[in-house]
Amino acid sequence: MPNRRPRDLLPLVAPVHVLILGVIVLPSVYVLWLSLTASSFGKAPVFVWLDNYARILADPAFRSALWNTIVIVVAAVHVELLLGLLLALLFASGLPLRRLLLVCTLAPYAVSEVVAVVAWRYLFDPDAGPVTQALHALGLPVLDWSFEPLHAMMLIALLTIWLHLPFTFVILYAARLAIPAELYEAAKIDGARPFQAFRRVTLPLLGPAIVVALLFRYIFAFRIFSEVWLLTGGGPARTTEVVAVYLYREAFSYNAFGTAAATAWIMVLASLVLALGYVALLRRQVDVDAH
Amino acid sequence: MTDTTPRGLTRRRFVASTLGSAAALSAVPAWAQAKTLNILSHAVHERVLGKDDGDLLRDWKAANGVELVFTTFDSNPLQDRLFREASLPVTDFAVGYIIDNRPTSAIAALFEPLGPLNAVAPIEDFADIAPGLIQGLTVDGNLIGIPVRHATGGLFYNEALLEEAGIAAPPTTLEELIEQAKKLTFTAKDGTPVTGMIMASDLAVFPVSFARAFGGDYITKDFKLLPKPEAMVKALAALNDMFTAGALPRSYATTKNDDQVTWMQQGRAAFTMITFARYAQFNNPEQSRFPGRIKAVQFPKSATYDGPMAAVTEAWGMVIPRNAADKDLAWAYIREVASRRVTLGMARNGNGPVRVSTYAEPAFAAASPVAGEEAKALATARGAFPPFPEAARAQQLFLEDVQLAVLGHKSPEAAVESMVSRITPLRPA
Numbered sequence: 001m002p003n004r005r006p007r008d009l010l011p012l013v014a015p016v017h018v019l020i021l022g023v024i025v026l027p028s029v030y031v032l033w034l035s036l037t038a039s040s041f042g043k044a045p046v047f048v049w050l051d052n053y054a055r056i057l058a059d060p061a062f063r064s065a066l067w068n069t070i071v072i073v074v075a076a077v078h079v080e081l082l083l084g085l086l087l088a089l090l091f092a093s094g095l096p097l098r099r100l101l102l103v104c105t106l107a108p109y110a111v112s113e114v115v116a117v118v119a120w121r122y123l124f125d126p127d128a129g130p131v132t133q134a135l136h137a138l139g140l141p142v143l144d145w146s147f148e149p150l151h152a153m154m155l156i157a158l159l160t161i162w163l164h165l166p167f168t169f170v171i172l173y174a175a176r177l178a179i180p181a182e183l184y185e186a187a188k189i190d191g192a193r194p195f196q197a198f199r200r201v202t203l204p205l206l207g208p209a210i211v212v213a214l215l216f217r218y219i220f221a222f223r224i225f226s227e228v229w230l231l232t233g234g235g236p237a238r239t240t241e242v243v244a245v246y247l248y249r250e251a252f253s254y255n256a257f258g259t260a261a262a263t264a265w266i267m268v269l270a271s272l273v274l275a276l277g278y279v280a281l282l283r284r285q286v287d288v289d290a291h
Numbered sequence: 292m293t294d295t296t297p298r299g300l301t302r303r304r305f306v307a308s309t310l311g312s313a314a315a316l317s318a319v320p321a322w323a324q325a326k327t328l329n330i331l332s333h334a335v336h337e338r339v340l341g342k343d344d345g346d347l348l349r350d351w352k353a354a355n356g357v358e359l360v361f362t363t364f365d366s367n368p369l370q371d372r373l374f375r376e377a378s379l380p381v382t383d384f385a386v387g388y389i390i391d392n393r394p395t396s397a398i399a400a401l402f403e404p405l406g407p408l409n410a411v412a413p414i415e416d417f418a419d420i421a422p423g424l425i426q427g428l429t430v431d432g433n434l435i436g437i438p439v440r441h442a443t444g445g446l447f448y449n450e451a452l453l454e455e456a457g458i459a460a461p462p463t464t465l466e467e468l469i470e471q472a473k474k475l476t477f478t479a480k481d482g483t484p485v486t487g488m489i490m491a492s493d494l495a496v497f498p499v500s501f502a503r504a505f506g507g508d509y510i511t512k513d514f515k516l517l518p519k520p521e522a523m524v525k526a527l528a529a530l531n532d533m534f535t536a537g538a539l540p541r542s543y544a545t546t547k548n549d550d551q552v553t554w555m556q557q558g559r560a561a562f563t564m565i566t567f568a569r570y571a572q573f574n575n576p577e578q579s580r581f582p583g584r585i586k587a588v589q590f591p592k593s594a595t596y597d598g599p600m601a602a603v604t605e606a607w608g609m610v611i612p613r614n615a616a617d618k619d620l621a622w623a624y625i626r627e628v629a630s631r632r633v634t635l636g637m638a639r640n641g642n643g644p645v646r647v648s649t650y651a652e653p654a655f656a657a658a659s660p661v662a663g664e665e666a667k668a669l670a671t672a673r674g675a676f677p678p679f680p681e682a683a684r685a686q687q688l689f690l691e692d693v694q695l696a697v698l699g700h701k702s703p704e705a706a707v708e709s710m711v712s713r714i715t716p717l718r719p720a
């Protein structure tokens with residue numbers, strides 16, 4: 001379609017814009033407006049400016065939830081990256097029964113989060129869970145997750161990693177397979193050892209894929225809800241509560257829609273701040289590619 | 292070149308067929324029954340009405356040409372959806388089920404006052420419905436719900452495990468309960484590790500019952516917070532003592548209501564506190580390892596307290612959203628469900644009956660051996676806390692401190708102090 005003016009192309013892209021406007025922009029604006037009001041069932045919303053934001057930021061339960069979220073996200077996302085990278089390299093190096101192992105690696109992604117949490121809850125039950133009993137039998141320390149907040153956080157992080165490792169793995173594995181074999185041959189001819197080939201060839205070429213995987217996981221992981229809600233409910237005594245659970249309580253337990261909406265906006269901003277470094281890195285890579 | 296084949300599906304034919312089919316369907320006389328009544332409820336409300344040959348409303352539905360369509364949710368999501376529907380300009384749901392500790396003044400205003408409807412077409416023997424339950428659904432002088440189910444807590448015990456531990460009778464005081472629970476924390480003959488008592492940690496009913504056993508409370512009807520703080524301290528100390536001794540599960544902080552049922556059915560716990568209506572479920576031979584051996588008594592009070600013990604009860608009521616279309620049909624349904632016959636039928640299906648006369652019915656006594664104990668508990672029972680706008684948030688703060696005290700992360704005194712300082716600002720002015 002040579003020489004067509006942008007105005008002529010507008011009808012072709014308009015449905016996408018209408019969709020984005022309808023499902024993202026307008027709801028976001030509505031939530032923003034709601035966050036500036038005091039609103040509940042049976043009451044007309046009252047404009048309160050930034051009171052909801054001030055109230056949330058002053059709430060020790062929110063600060064604790066935010067800290068828990070950051071700890072889980074940072075720990076889980078980076079461990080996922082490390083394991084995903086190791087698995088991708090292992091698969092790329094050639095494995096016997098590769099297809100079967102690939103299915104096993106990807107299987108957690110096919111499991112519903114609710115089912116996974118229920119299964120893990122049963123396996124790690126502090127009184128009768130098979131894993132707990134096996135650890136006891138082997139004389140190893142058990143995860144006392146319903147009593148010790150730290151253990152509960154560890155179990156939540158482990159479950160998150162298990163559930164989402166396939167996502168990171170698939171991105172990195174696809175990127176690794178896209179690296180031409182000639183580059184490794186050239187590196188070998190130049191006398192590069194395996195680790196040097198990894199550092200000088202694999203890692204730089206996997207860079208964009210790593211940043212994309214990190215960025216997506218940071219944003220997704222920040223919304224962590226079902227693992228916490230179904231496993232610990234944020235307990236004991238709200239010590240493992242995350243921001244999404246805090247938001248849920250505000251909206252659906254306390255029916256405080258203003259503070260819930262403000263929490264949602266704080267979540268968006270916090271996840272962007274957390275991922276800002278990687279966004280900058282991605283932008284730099286795009287600029288380099290463009291030139 | 293054409294983009295169609297002579298006998299293939301073309302876009303024009305597809306559109307024409309779709310429109311033709313739609314027109315044909317719309318021309319056919321209605322297949323469904325003449326009237327549909329949409330109801331928002333918990334699954335249990337639909338289940339206790341029975342189905343097929345046991346459908347308690349079969350004749351009423353046939354006589355009125357009504358089809359009932361239940362949309363069911365768990366308790367909290369149900370209340371959320373009900374209030375959301377009632378806040379819309381108009382709703383398809385003509386009847387909803389509400390918990391009696393939810394309607395604040397603002398929420399009650401979303402529902403139709405039922406007094407005038409009852410004056411025109413009265414419910415059969417209205418005075419027979421427990422007055423306390425009616426009072427719980429009367430807000431600002433308006434009756435907004437008709438009680439349909441109550442859940443009053445009792446102490447369930449596994450008779451077989453008590454016998455195995457050499458205990459002849461269930462406890463009659465709280466001190467005995469604690470002592471027996473500790474004794475029943477053992478490995479049963481069949482190798483099952485038994486924990487003395489199990490209770491969910493996410494509901495106020497349990498610590499409130501312990502506090503009432505010492506003559507205390509959480510929040511009274513007139514919004515007095517912790518009327519006897521020393522009773523709450525004693526209650527938390529007792530719970531902490533049980534947890535430390537292993538008579539409460541290590542997983543106490545993550546225990547839910549459903550866990551109570553499965554643990555009792557499997558013989559993993561000897562005692563639990565739950566609504567009397569669970570009797571049938573505990574003793575169902577298809578689900579329980581101890582059919583007929585899990586029994587219930589009223590929750591005991593402390594030997595040190597000589598006042599009356601008030602069991603914790605929660606009632607459900609049927610409401611009509613103000614924005615519902617067919618209120619007459621909704622009221623007709625409510626009248627039928629609240630009748631003596633349906634109340635008795637639902638009670639036999641495991642529903643806590645709201646009519647005093649139901650407890651005197653031999654058919655009910657035969658179906659529920661704990662009916663007598665339940666009636667005695669109901670006589671003095673009251674809700675865990677009254678409705679007020681910040682009740683849910685206050686309950687969360689209360690439970691947070693309870694959990695910390697039970698697990699030993701906070702002393703009972705410090706927990707009570709924290710409750711007072713954090714919950715006081717949330718109470719109504």
